[in-house]
Amino acid sequence: MPFADLMNDTIDLLKCDGTKKTGLKASVQRSKVFMDANDILVEPQDLIIRRMSNGAEETYRVIDPGFHEAFHGIKAHYQMEVHKLGLPEARSAVQSITYNITGNNARINQNSIDNSTNTIQIDARAIQYVEALRKEIDQSSLSSPEKAEAHEIIDEVDSAFRSGNPKKSVVTVLLRALPHVSNIASITSAIASLIGGGA
Structure with missing residues (x-):
């Protein structure tokens, strides 16, 4: 009888980092679980459901x-x-799993229903100014590596505003790190004014 024919149980693998693989075929015994590897990493302390x-x-x-x-x-x-x-013990083990989540309004509900609505207010002017910065950098006479570095800085400024809570000190430092070319200074001043400070 092929080994796969013995896999009559359906299991979920719940890893310690919160990731989950569902619908796996296995053979569950009293103190053993047999399962094809199928590029799945199983580690000590993982849970089998x-x-x-x-x-x-x-x-x-x-x-x-x-x-x-x-x-x-x-x-x-x-x-x-x-x-x-x-x-x-099983409930306690499942509840002690660490979930890593990121992004705007990132959240997870375990054993509960969330009917709340989260809203992030992003100033449209900030997005326009950021795009204007990108355009100025692209049209400048900077070298390719300098442009790439400037774009990384602009991406950080963009992320700060999209988070809904840009920190004045962080944004100001980022804006000051941009190269001094063409209309950059006037745009950075406009951005800084959105969070109550000059660059």
């Missing part, structure tokens, strides 16, 4: 991933040593 056809779930903590390389027609696979968690 077995979803059963009757709607029940079991949670296991990985003790030893037990990775085995492909050998004589057998695919690379895991023979994990696992510890089955009781319900309170």
